[in-house]
Structures are given as structure tokens and as C-alpha cells.
Amino acid sequence: MSVPSGEIGHDAAPAQGEILGAVVVGAGFGGLYALHRLRALGLSVVGIEAAPDVGGTWYWNRYPGVRCDVPSLLYSYTWSPELRAGWRWSERYAAQAEILRYIGHAADRFGLRPLIRFETRVVGAIYDDNAEVWTVSTNRGDCFRARFCIMATGCLSIPNTPDIPGLSDFAGTILHTAQWPHEPVDFAGKRVGVVGTGSSGIQAIPLIAETARHLTVFQRTPNFSLPSRNRPLTEQDHEQFEAGFEAYLESLQHSDFGRVPPTAETAPIPPRDVQWQRYEALWQEGGGAILYAFPNILTHHGVNDVACDFVRGKIREAVHDPQTADDLCPTDHPLGVKRICVDSGYFETFNRPNVTLVNLRREPLERFTPTGAQTSERAFELDMLVFATGFDAVTGALLAMDIRGRGGRALKEAWSDGPRTYLGLGVAGFPNLFTITGPGSPSVIGNVIHNCEHHVDWLVACIEHMRRDDLQTVEPEAAAQDQWMDHVADVASRTLYPEANSWYLGVNIPGKPKVFMPYVGAGYRHTCSQIAADGYTGFRFEEGTTKSHWPGVQRDAGQAPGPAPGGS
Numbered sequence: 001m002s003v004p005s006g007e008i009g010h011d012a013a014p015a016q017g018e019i020l021g022a023v024v025v026g027a028g029f030g031g032l033y034a035l036h037r038l039r040a041l042g043l044s045v046v047g048i049e050a051a052p053d054v055g056g057t058w059y060w061n062r063y064p065g066v067r068c069d070v071p072s073l074l075y076s077y078t079w080s081p082e083l084r085a086g087w088r089w090s091e092r093y094a095a096q097a098e099i100l101r102y103i104g105h106a107a108d109r110f111g112l113r114p115l116i117r118f119e120t121r122v123v124g125a126i127y128d129d130n131a132e133v134w135t136v137s138t139n140r141g142d143c144f145r146a147r148f149c150i151m152a153t154g155c156l157s158i159p160n161t162p163d164i165p166g167l168s169d170f171a172g173t174i175l176h177t178a179q180w181p182h183e184p185v186d187f188a189g190k191r192v193g194v195v196g197t198g199s200s201g202i203q204a205i206p207l208i209a210e211t212a213r214h215l216t217v218f219q220r221t222p223n224f225s226l227p228s229r230n231r232p233l234t235e236q237d238h239e240q241f242e243a244g245f246e247a248y249l250e251s252l253q254h255s256d257f258g259r260v261p262p263t264a265e266t267a268p269i270p271p272r273d274v275q276w277q278r279y280e281a282l283w284q285e286g287g288g289a290i291l292y293a294f295p296n297i298l299t300h301h302g303v304n305d306v307a308c309d310f311v312r313g314k315i316r317e318a319v320h321d322p323q324t325a326d327d328l329c330p331t332d333h334p335l336g337v338k339r340i341c342v343d344s345g346y347f348e349t350f351n352r353p354n355v356t357l358v359n360l361r362r363e364p365l366e367r368f369t370p371t372g373a374q375t376s377e378r379a380f381e382l383d384m385l386v387f388a389t390g391f392d393a394v395t396g397a398l399l400a401m402d403i404r405g406r407g408g409r410a411l412k413e414a415w416s417d418g419p420r421t422y423l424g425l426g427v428a429g430f431p432n433l434f435t436i437t438g439p440g441s442p443s444v445i446g447n448v449i450h451n452c453e454h455h456v457d458w459l460v461a462c463i464e465h466m467r468r469d470d471l472q473t474v475e476p477e478a479a480a481q482d483q484w485m486d487h488v489a490d491v492a493s494r495t496l497y498p499e500a501n502s503w504y505l506g507v508n509i510p511g512k513p514k515v516f517m518p519y520v521g522a523g524y525r526h527t528c529s530q531i532a533a534d535g536y537t538g539f540r541f542e543e544g545t546t547k548s549h550w551p552g553v554q555r556d557a558g559q560a561p562g563p564a565p566g567g568s
């Protein structure tokens with residue numbers, strides 16, 4: 001057996017017919033932690049990553065202004081005191097480059113890079129009913145056989161570029177925020193068009209406007225955005241965070257950060273002036289905390305409408321031209337039911353003489369031309385086009401692969417009416433396949449790193465349980481999955497979330513079934529723990545027929561096995 005040397009493992013010689021403990025697809029926050037934990041468990045593991053380096057979505061999203069909208073002290077792994085002690089965030093909201101350095105630092109600190117095959121994209125994962133193993137094939141033609149297949153493919157990893165007529169005729173530069181080049185992009189002297197005003201567009205627009213000769217923003221739906229009030233972190237910030245860290249860790253077990261609390265339905269509606277004062281205080285503080293100002297803000301129009309009025313008032317204060325201000329005010333959805341945006345000077349950017357807002361609701365974008373864009377009313381001359389048009393979110397990366405479970409059933413077929421999982425962790429008919437932050441789990445709601453950690457901890461405990469009892473396979477029971485999906489839909493239907501055409505519902509992708517994908521209910525961690533404590537209620541384990549007795553378990557930690565020979 002040869003072991004790959006160096007950091008990029010795809011040159012390694014294959015091991016004949018070896019069955020690995022696990023293949024982990026994706027080397028973002030979830031995939032890296034899964035590799036770390038599974039290796040520590042004694043499983044032979046290999047990670048497969050399409051990018052040339054670790055980082056997941058933070059590797060690809062390098063557009064100007066990109067930073068996280070979760071405070072950096074919280075947007076960090078919690079599982080390693082050494083990692084925490086060896087890292088110091090510089091700003092309240094970290095920029096992408098710093099986050100990527102952090103992920104790279106974690107990968108190096110725990111020796112994870114040698115486990116990963118970079119620049120390799122998984123194209124298929126097929127379950128072999130007889131051998132009870134997964135065969136994972138890649139675009140490089142190699143194929144790995146493994147007992148467990150861990151999909152850490154991320155919720156925001158497949159960029160969406162809308163099919164607008166004439167795009168291929170456009171003679172200028174075309175960029176997408178989620179596929180940004182590594183070389184600096186120079187907007188100086190250029191007439192730039194940005195399509196899309198979600199989180200990515202709202203972060204990029206102020207920075208592009210600073211250097212572009214002219215910036216035209218093509219806006220279909222205005223969004224609610226709150227000021228970040230980003231600033232350097234002080235010694236005091238770090239000390240306070242450290243002092244409260246254990247309590248914070250403990251709170252993660254019980255908190256429902258970002259989800260709808262159990263008190264939402266019974267909470268009183270605070271008087272308008274009380275709400276207003278609270279929103280003002282949170283607006284001054286900066287960040288997305290307005291979303292959690294009252295327990296019923298995401299369930300009751302009596303609260304949410306006031307929050308909407310408040311933010312619209314702030315937009316009108318910031319933007320000088322009344323028509324532009326009006327166009328920037330969201331009116332077709334409640335606040336927070338599309339992912340809230342957090343910005344630095346977004347609305348003020350529209351006061352610049354070199355920035356034009358085009359309201360596509362009033363004048364639809366008809367086509368691109370070789371020299372620009374044509375709406376129903378006007379032609380715009382452009383040198384560069386930036387798509388900030390988001391992602392085929394949550395399910396996009398999973399369905400981009402040919403995943404087949406028992407009897408060769410395709411995941412695409414199993415999910416033809418929308419994703420179906422149990423707890424967002426597993427899919428009936430797809431044994432030993434785990435989906436980290438899969439649909440039907442909180443996934444993108446709250447702190448995604450902590451959601452990843454929780455899923456990895458849960459699945460590792462499940463695998464330990466299987467090893468203890470010498471169980472071969474685990475998968476959700478169909479009835480438990482049905483019940484869970486009904487519950488996910490029921491919880492969402494009792495909130496204001498379904499009132500927006502958001503990517504949470506998949507409606508940004510033509511033809512994608514309209515299903516609310518994240519779990520927004522309370523007590524998710526508790527539910528998962530209880531299910532495990534009760535003997536994994538709703539999961540079916542099998543002793544298996546192959547009696548292969550934990551292949552890959554004996555391997556020394558730290559080695560990266562090579563692929564088995566064969567094509568995809």
C-alpha cells in the first residue's frame with residue numbers, strides 16, 4: 001500500500017481493492033472536521049475536494065467586500081482549545097481572506113491536507129447492495145470504495161447564473177461573485193453592471209462603486225440590509241469572549257440561535273414604540289441582531305411589519321433621491337425571511353454620482369447585447385458584468401452528483417418532489433450516507449460552522465455505536481423520514497418564511513421543487529440527542545451480510561489511502 005506524499009494527494013498510487021472507512025466529499029468547515037474526527041476514530045479516510053485548497057465556499061467567494069455576517073469570534077470552530085488559543089481574529093466581522101487563512105491554519109494544525117485529494121470533483125457515489133460499500137467516482141477517473149460516504153458538500157456551493165438572452169453575445173468581462181478570479185480585478189475606468197442584490201451584491205456594490213467609472217445595479221428585488229458597524233477587535237473583546245467561552249459552549253447545546261423559539265406563538269406583541277426603541281438600539285449596535293429582537297418577529301406580522309417600517313425609514317434617511325430610496329425599499333416580503341443582509345455603506349452608495357439603480361420590476365431586463373444590457377426602457381453600455389445571483393442552494397451540490405442508493409435508486413429520483421431526509425442527516429434507501437447540514441436540518445439557519453460541528457459529532461457517535469455493536473449499515477426508516485419532513489414543513493408553515501420567494505424555498509432555480517429546506521424549529525440539538533439516547537429511533541441498523549468487520553479501522557491515523565483502480 002502506498003501512501004500519497006505531499007499536499008495534493010491525487011498523484012498517489014492506488015491501493016488494489018481497498019475498502020476505506022469513509023470518503024468525505026468537500027473540504028470546507030464540515031468536511032475538515034469530519035476528516036479529523038473519523039481519523040481519530042481509527043477509520044481510514046480520504047477527503048475529496050474540487051478546489052485546489054481547503055475552504056469550501058470561502059475558497060471560491062473572493063469578490064470585493066466579501067466578509068462573514070456572523071461575528072468572527074463566534075464564526076470559529078469550538079472543538080479545539082489549542083486552535084482557539086493559536087488564533088486571533090482581527091475584526092468583528094472577518095473578511096474572506098482571514099477566514100480562509102483560519103481554515104488553512106486548522107487544516108495544518110491537525111495535519112488534514114495530506115488526507116485530501118484536491119482539484120478532484122466527485123461525479124458519482126453508488127451503493128453496492130451486495131458488498132455494502134459505496135463506490136465514489138471522480139472526474140479524474142479514480143474511484144474509491146468506502147463503508148461510509150459523508151457528504152460535506154456545503155449549502156452554497158453551486159453558483160447560479162440566470163439564463164438571460166444575449167449573455168453569450170456580451171463582449172466584455174463576465175464575473176460571478178461565487179467564482180471570483182484570484183488575480184485582482186480592476187474596475188478603474190470601467191462601466192460595470194451588477195445583477196443581483198442579495199448578500200453578495202450588497203457587499204460587493206459599495207466596493208465596486210469606489211473605483212468603477214460607472215456602476216449600474218440591476219435590482220429585481222430590494223432586500224433588507226442592516227449596517228455591520230464592523231471594527232477592529234480590541235483586547236477587551238478577546239478577554240470578554242474568553243471569559244464567557246465555557247458558558248457560550250454550554251449555551252450552544254440548548255440555544256436555537258436563528259431559529260423560531262418555542263415561545264413564538266404565545267409571546268405578546270410589544271407596542272410599536274417599544275419595538276422601535278429596541279430596533280434603534282440594535283441598529284446602532286450593528287449586525288443582524290434585529291432578527292432576534294422579539295421571539296415572534298419571524299412569526300407575526302404585528303411585529304415584523306414594524307421592523308420592516310423601521311428599516312425602510314432608515315433606507316429613506318440614507319438615500320437622498322426619493323425615487324431611488326423608494327426603489328431600494330423592500331415591500332414584497334417580511335424582514336428576515338429572505339436571509340438578512342449585513343452591509344457597510346450599501347444604501348449610501350446610491351448617493352454617488354457614478355451609481356445608477358435600475359428597478360427591474362419597472363423596466364425588466366430584456367437581454368444582453370455585445371456592448372451592454374437592454375431593459376424594456378433603456379440601453380446601458382457596459383464593459384464588465386458581475387453576477388451576484390446566488391446559488392442552487394442546499395441540494396444543488398448533492399444533486400449535481402449521480403448518487404444512487406439501494407437497488408440503484410437515484411437521489412435525483414428520490415428527491416424529484418423536493419429533498420427528503422431524516423433530521424437532515426440521512427436519507428431512507430441510502431445506507432451509510434450522511435449529509436452534513438443536509439436539507440431538513442437547520443443547515444443555513446444560525447451559525448453554519450456550529451451546525452456542521454453538531455452533525456459531525458452526531459454521525460461520529462452513531463458510527464461508534466455501530467462499531468461497538470458490530471453493525472454494518474444505518475439508514476433512516478421511511479416512516480420516520482416522512483414524519484420528520486412533515487414536521488419540517490409544518491414548522492415552516494407556522495412562520496413568515498414561506499412568504500418570500502427565497503432560495504430557502506428553491507424558487508430562485510427554474511424547475512426546482514418549491515420546498516422550504518432548512519429546519520427552523522426549536523430544540524433541534526435536543527431532538528437529535530434524544531433520538532440517539534433512545535437507541536437511534538427512526539434509524540434502521542443492519543448487521544449486514546458481508547461480515548467485513550470494519551474495514552479500514554486498523555489503519556494508523558494520519559495516512560491517506562490511495563484510490564482503487566477503475567474509472568468513473
Ligand code: N01
Nearest residue numbers: 067068069162196197198199200201220221339388389390
Ligand atoms: O445570492 P441571493 P447571494 N435577474 O440568492 C438576483 C450567503 N452569503 O449570493 O431576489 C435579475 O441571496 C436575485 O433577485 P430576486 C447568504 O446566506 C453570505 O447574494 O430573486 N436578478 C437576488 O437579488 C446569502 O443569503 C454572506 O428577485 C436576479 C440576487 O440575484 C447566500 O449566500 C455573503 C436574477 C441573488 O441573491 C446567497 O447570497 C454572501 C435574474 N434573472 C453570501 N436571478 C455573508 O456572510 C437572480 N437575481 C455576509
